[in-house]
Amino acid sequence: MSIEVLNESGVPVGEKDLADLARHVLDGMRVHPLAELSILLVDEAAMTELHEKWMDEPGPTDVLSFPMDELRPGHMSGGTDEEGEADPGLLGDVVLCPSVAERQAREAGHGTEDELELLCAHGILHLLGYDHAEPDEHKEMFGLQAELLASWREKRGR
Numbered sequence: 001m002s003i004e005v006l007n008e009s010g011v012p013v014g015e016k017d018l019a020d021l022a023r024h025v026l027d028g029m030r031v032h033p034l035a036e037l038s039i040l041l042v043d044e045a046a047m048t049e050l051h052e053k054w055m056d057e058p059g060p061t062d063v064l065s066f067p068m069d070e071l072r073p074g075h076m077s078g079g080t081d082e083e084g085e086a087d088p089g090l091l092g093d094v095v096l097c098p099s100v101a102e103r104q105a106r107e108a109g110h111g112t113e114d115e116l117e118l119l120c121a122h123g124i125l126h127l128l129g130y131d132h133a134e135p136d137e138h139k140e141m142f143g144l145q146a147e148l149l150a151s152w153r154e155k156r157g158r
Helices: 015-028 044-055 099-106 112-127 135-155
Strands: 002-007 036-041 063-066 090-096
Touching: 002 015, 015 036, 015 112, 015 135, 036 112, 044 063, 044 099, 063 112, 090 112, 099 112, 112 135
Parallel strands: 002 036, 036 090
Antiparallel strands: 063 090
16 A cells, blocks of 8 residues: 655645555555555644545635545445456545644644644544535544544554
């Protein structure tokens, strides 16, 4: 699995930990092991620009997801290649804003690392087609998110 983490936020973040979490989430969701994912950490100005351009909403946000390939449930790949083999697919990009995550973590009473993990898992689930606009979707997505984060933290002894 190819997971690239780029930190352009100016804030020190555990990039390897985020990549390990992303791998855990993708494994838990049975995503093809050769799928590609990019995680980008940006400052508030860059996040504001993305949020306004793509969501038509003012100010910065905590996480945005930009899917690339349409993945299919079951084998979570991008389809098949010319030989009929599963094509791993390019998942897309998850964009995180550590400074927004830090404020939210303070308000929620937990650490910034925990908030970034939550946002990263949330963003990946969006890439996989999950949403939370409707009550049943919300329940499914946030239930999956909680399960994945609990198993991640258990694995890490937290």
